[in-house]
Amino acid sequence: MLFTGDGWAEDHHDIEVRDATGRRLGTARLPEGVEGIAKLHALVARHGGEDLEPGQAAVGIETDRGPWVQALIAAGYRICAVNPRQAARFKERYGTSGAKSDKGDAHALADMVRIDGDQLRPVAGDSGQAQAIKVVARAHQTLIWERTRAFQRLRNTLREYFPGALNAYAGLALTSTDALELLVRAPTPETAAKLTKPQITAVLARHRRRNRDQRAAAIQAGLREPQPAIAAPAAAAHAAAATAHANLLIALNEQTAALEEQVSAHFLAHPDAEIHLSMPGTGEITGARVPAESGDDPTRYTSAKARKNYAGTSPITRASGRTHAVHARHARNDRLADALPKQAFSAINTSPGARRYYDKQRARDAGYNPAPRQLGNRLVGILHGCLKTRTLYDEATAWSHHATLPAAA
Structure with missing residues (x-):
């Protein structure tokens, strides 16, 4: 495996390549564009050898958008989009002065994907339609x-x-x-x-x-x-x-x-549009924002919980000693977090199962914000199952283990 840190700027990329032992193999400043991509390929090939598979090269970069990232994904690199706050905390182990440079970012990112690569979420290979x-x-x-x-x-x-x-x-x-x-x-x-x-x-x-x-x-x-x-x-x-x-x-x-x-x-032209629109409370605009932010790579989420965590609907637990508290997740995709509560509110009026689930949360003293958030969390899990099995939403199946539906429903 080769581990590459990419400290990107508007017109250039500072690159550092390391091996599995942490030894620095090479550094370079590459221009933005096709020329820079070609030089990056050559740099990786020079240090990885002819037998290096594209998937054996991991790249850490503080963005998940742009033609540079898309070109690396198309070439088969494992791209880890690192949150700048994560990178800043990681760099504190090297020093506390707060100094920052693109070259220093590349050094830290290369080490980060080498040491904590298993903890970082790789950028999904979404389809062109989803993009x-x-x-x-x-x-x-x-x-x-x-x-x-x-x-x-x-x-x-x-x-x-x-x-x-x-x-x-x-x-x-x-x-x-x-x-x-x-x-x-x-x-x-x-x-x-x-x-x-x-x-x-x-x-x-x-x-x-x-x-x-x-x-x-x-x-x-x-x-x-x-x-x-x-x-x-x-x-x-x-x-x-x-x-x-x-x-x-x-x-x-x-x-x-x-x-x-x-x-x-664009949304109606996507092959998953019918599944999204089958979900209760989902219209074309709200439905479009879900695949836009969640992506359509079938390997991106290993479980429904992973999808819920990214959506920001699942709670986080803080337990230390005798203290145990459950809080809303604030580190999340704000655009997705804006769409899901709207879907949950609409689902209350269109789905008997969603209505009962919401009333159940309110009966447990959940407030007017936590109750729709918990309903949205449940709907994200249902959507994950529908996308995984390629089936449309079914009211009886979705809520079968929460309550027995009336015969009319």
Whole structure:
């Protein structure tokens, strides 16, 4: 076996190669791209010999994405994506000064995969379809998070000079494009009070709102409510800021909708889509985020517990002496942890077995957050079994050992 540490930067990779005894065989600084990959292959071959199999070369690197990592996976290397925090703790055995360099990272990573390689999770060889879902699903979720941040900025701005707009547009949701268009058209209390009912109705009609006359009348009345007076220059400045935030939200709405179509298209083209959609509480967007983050390599998870640990739904136990406590797992994939509770909440209303399991946890004094998390943990285990056996979700089979289902179910 050869053990390679890869301290990567934007334009280069510092490489260190060690053998099983820890002896340093060679170091190099390689450029990013095809040329660097070729030189890495040559370096490994020079020290490993002609009989070295690709699987006998392990590489430690502090990322699991990018063309460099994908090229190494395709070549058959065993890639260990090391969390930077893990690497930092490991380097403390060499010194406590806190010094950092790419060359020093390569040295520590090579030793880490040599000593603790069995404890590190190798990067899975996911299919190209799963990687495509991952790209669009992450971009879609990031836009949603950005939209939330932009909305909070807009809301804070309106509270400072035009709080009546928050009440007037409450029936539409201020993040909706029609409410934002009305705000852009009339960003100050004075201009908003001059909006006519036909003008408001026309915007609502363009966005296919129902009960347009009643909504328009309510919005007009809300915009004409007396507002606290502030200095004209300050009001104009606030209006400019609110207009900028509103235009940004309109663009985010458009791009989020466009990416949502891409997420659905890529997800439905995946061979596992039918299994994911058979799970209770799973729609196309939520379903797409699960294979996007969990991957589709059938050898990635050796057991249902391994999948639950990665998903962050399984608890962790801290026991020392007489102290014994069970806590939620916070070191987890945040994107996956965002999707699974939504699935669990939806499953409560669509699956009798999930409903009973949730009620059972609540009866055991589990709170409103722990109970759905435990249900999500159970659903992850069920999904693991379905993917392993290539079968669709079955209500009776999934909950048979938790409760006896009624004949109607």
